Amino acid sequence: MNTKYEECLKMLQECLEACNxxxxxxxxxxxxxxxxxxxxxDRECADVCAFAVQVITRNSPFTNQIIDLCADICERCAQECTKHEHEHCKRCAExxxxCAEACREVAA
Amino acid sequence: MNTKYEECLKMLQECLEACNxxxxxxxxxxxxxxxxxxxxxDRECADVCAFAVQVITRNSPFTNQIIDLCADICERCAQECTKHEHEHCKRCAExxxxCAEACREVAA
Amino acid sequence: MNTKYEECLKMLQECLEACNxxxxxxxxxxxxxxxxxxxxxDRECADVCAFAVQVITRNSPFTNQIIDLCADICERCAQECTKHEHEHCKRCAExxxxCAEACREVAA
Amino acid sequence: MNTKYEECLKMLQECLEACNxxxxxxxxxxxxxxxxxxxxxDRECADVCAFAVQVITRNSPFTNQIIDLCADICERCAQECTKHEHEHCKRCAExxxxCAEACREVAA
Structure with a gap:
């Protein structure tokens, strides 16, 4: 795995966990x-994060495209979660x- | 892919679709x-069916174990869907x- | 599932199977x-096809984006498989x- | 997520990364x-670890069954990797x- 993805990978794992x-x-x-x-x-976002974790770690030639897609889905999930007062929604939005930021940064 | 899994593969694809x-x-x-x-x-069942489709088609050495697990999850999903009157639940239960039957038969 | 994806779904299932x-x-x-x-x-392509099957059947709001990505990966896999004379590679390329065509058509 | 799975989740993430x-x-x-x-x-093991990460974090009713299956696959992958002298194989075997140990412990 390219070390430039390390921070992103960590954010993806945390995002997957928060979404589920x-x-x-x-x-x-x-x-x-x-x-x-x-x-x-939450399901959309957890699933694309799981997919992104797989492609980063196997050094996929499509990593940046998938991370970019992942950022889109993370942003939409954050928008929705932000509407709710539940603690689990707030943590998920965060x-x-x-994760979206980390994905954008590394895919740029 | 071993041809003995053909019918099972078809049932898995239909079950995945019905669950989603x-x-x-x-x-x-x-x-x-x-x-x-x-x-x-529905999510549990669709996901394990998707996993089973992958392992069957790549000729995984763990195919029978995963198909057996898949049958358990299909049965539980069928039990739940049977409780509801919605057309989508009835179709899903069916x-x-x-799918559970096809899995049991081929994993036996 | 939106019926406009029916043909595409079939191509994705066949592509996943051929790749694996x-x-x-x-x-x-x-x-x-x-x-x-x-x-x-083959792994990249089978995995993105499996992902696309899931998103189409659950009516994901990101279906078209994922199908578009899938078409890119299918095309790259076809290019590679075309280089080889093995029967399994020819069938996979086809x-x-x-699948790429069906994805492009429906995502357009 | 049940906190008893925390250590297991970490091992699954590390195993997935090592396998890929x-x-x-x-x-x-x-x-x-x-x-x-x-x-x-490596593919079998990475994929079942990814699946296990998903089921643990969404609090699946099938978590223990899947973790048990995961332990079997991890053990087989470790056996194979142990045969090779490459640094990536040694790290993967470890x-x-x-991961197999952590899975067995928590699924018991």
Whole structure:
């Protein structure tokens, strides 16, 4: 793995974890309907982060393209999570924002 | 790919599709809370089916173990979907049951 | 799932299968070294096809972006497979080209 | 995520990274043929670790089953990597062994 991706890889792992934690927590909330878009985007974001972790670590020739896509999805997930007051949403929004930044920086 | 897995592969593809269709439809239902466990299991089931499709087609030495795990998850998803009256849940339950059977048969 | 993706979904499933069949067969060839880039791209292509199958069937808001990325990777895999005379490489190149076309058409 | 999985999650991330690093490096070796089984198992192991990371972090009801499967695959990958003298294989074998242990412990 190219060492320039190290920080990005760490952010992707944290973002994946925050998104899946938020996914699980949203499904247990009283008002699940309000969280529907959050649940959908948490899955999108966790899955693309998992994909990005794989491509970075195997030194894929498509790494930068996938990281760029990942940044888009992280940003959308952050936007949605920011609308909610739950602690898991706030943590997820923060992790998504940091991950998007790390992805943009390294893919530039 | 070993031809003995052909029917199983087809059932896995149909199950993956039915689970993801159900996931998407559940998130759009009026009563999302009632569908929370269904949403969770749809994701579990679609993901393990996707994994099984990969291992079968690459002739993985762990194919039978993964197909067996897949059958367990399909059965649990079928049980949950059977509780609901939505057309997407009924179709999903049916696809999960058929997939579980195909997996059991080929992993035996 | 939006019905406009039906043909594309079928091509993705066939491409995933052809790539993984080629991956497995390349690893069993006498001259594995010559196949190294093919093995690498088969994995890249199978994995992005698997990802695309998931996003299409769950009606992801990022479907078109991911299908577009998938077309890029399919084209690169087709280019590599075309260099080799093995039957599995020819079949893979053909499946990748068809998949890339189907992806471009639907993402346009 | 259940905190009892924290150490296991870390080992899974390190194992995934070591397996994909080994996969990439094996494909660049002079004698690729000798590494064919290593390349195959590196992919198997990285993919099941990625799957396990997803299920742990989303609090899947199938976590222990998947972690147990993951331990089997890690052990097989460690066995294969141990046969080779390359630094990337030694590091991979070590990461696989540690991961298998962490998985067994938590799934028990």
């Amino acid at each position: 934690t938020c996914f699980d927590a949203c499904l247990k909330e009283e008002n699940v309907k309000m969280m529907a878009e959050c649940i959908r985007l 992790a998504c924002r940091k | 269709t159900c996931f998407d439809a559940c998130l759009k239902e009026e009563n999302v809370k009632m569908m929370a466990e269904c949403i969770r299991l 696809a999960c049951r058929k | 069949t080629c991956f497995d067969a390349c690893l069993k060839e006498e001259n594995v070294k010559m196949m190294a880039e093919c093995i690498r791209l 499946a990748c080209r068809k | 690093t080994c996969f990439d490096a094996c494909l660049k070796e002079e004698n690729v043929k000798m590494m064919a089984e290593c390349i195959r198992l 990461a696989c062994r540690k």
